[in-house]
Amino acid sequence: MSHPNHLYISLMPESLVASHLTPEEFGSYIATGTKKRARGQAIFFKLNDAYAATQITGDVARRMAERNPRRSLYLSIYRVLEHTPLEAIESVHLTADDGRVLSLKPAPYQTNPGPRFHLYQEFCPVTPRVVSAFEPREFAAHITDPAAPVSLPALVFAELKLDRLGDDPEATDVDNLPYPNLEHLRDCLRELRLKHGKPTKTVIRYLQQDVLFRTLTGGIYLAGVGGKFVYFPMPTQHQLETEFFPWWRSALSSFGA
Structure with missing residues (x-):
């Protein structure tokens, strides 16, 4: 057979x-x-x-x-x-x-004004976690630009939740964010806010453990040289809690950073 x-x-x-x-x-x-x-x-x-x-x-x-x-x-x-x-x-x-x-599955991407700052986890071929003033498509173009001092030929990444920190690094009531060393994350965001010519800042250089899937927002992004960009949207919260609940329950019970 x-x-x-x-x-x-x-x-x-x-x-x-x-x-x-x-x-x-x-x-x-x-x-x-x-x-x-x-x-x-x-x-x-x-x-x-x-x-x-x-x-x-x-x-x-x-x-x-x-x-x-x-x-x-x-x-x-x-x-x-x-x-x-x-x-x-x-x-x-x-x-x-x-x-x-x-x-x-891939779907058309629409730019969302969104927050002022973003938190991205890169998965392949490198694995740093960075904050950026760029929305996802801008970030993809920036990181795969051959004219930049440092660039990649392709990149897979996801955006992680920042909640109120996405607009204000000094925001309170963000203890629900499950990231280690929130004060370091705040410092990175403060640096972005003060240095307008610096669009990204590394938070963690290497992915040291699993990522909490429940922190993903938007979806998975795939970037390539020449403006190539593929977007794989996450289901809505309602869909996760109904259509995809067995996976979502597993994601909620997993440990990561």
């Missing part, structure tokens, strides 16, 4: 993986493992079948045909995202540490 071949880009860590598993099965596999001993979040892209067919050929196709349908095959672990056409990316999948998967 033949099994369909799927192609995924796993973001934590970055890798290209061929698999017989569906996105839901693959998410459970990489989040919990086959022995059910290790648990951890996962974020991955599914590439469309047409692109997958161009990559799973020859020896790779033979090895996949011989492979146990519960197994996956790693094809690359280096600079995967930048070498993948953005138009080949079909969907993104957020996997809670118990293996439950929330699947997001």
